[in-house]
Amino acid sequence: xxxxxxxxxxxxxxxxxxxxxxxxxxxxxxxxxxxxxxxxxxxxxxxxxxxxxxxxxxxxxxxxxxxxxxxxxxxxxxx
Numbered sequence: 001x002x003x004x005x006x007x008x009x010x011x012x013x014x015x016x017x018x019x020x021x022x023x024x025x026x027x028x029x030x031x032x033x034x035x036x037x038x039x040x041x042x043x044x045x046x047x048x049x050x051x052x053x054x055x056x057x058x059x060x061x062x063x064x065x066x067x068x069x070x071x072x073x074x075x076x077x078x079x
Contacts, residue, residue: 009059010051011066012039012078017048019073026069027052034062049078 015023024036034054054062069075 007056008053009056009062010037010053011062012049012051013066014047014049014076014078016074017046019075020048020050022073023050023052023069023075030065033058034065 013023020036020038027034027036034052037051037053039049039051052062052066066075066077070077
């Protein structure tokens, strides 16, 4: 589990560059319970790593949401 500044948690995920916009749109539809922050790209396979950040109180909700989303979107949860 990655910890962001006080009161926040971050989950790192790897996904296709084009899916970052989709991830943002899906989060927007979830009443903005988390935000996306870019980290770095993987040029050899056109994938990027981003952090999805939310409050500590919503960490469980974010974990469940990302796990469910990874079943339909090519999204890899990182340690």
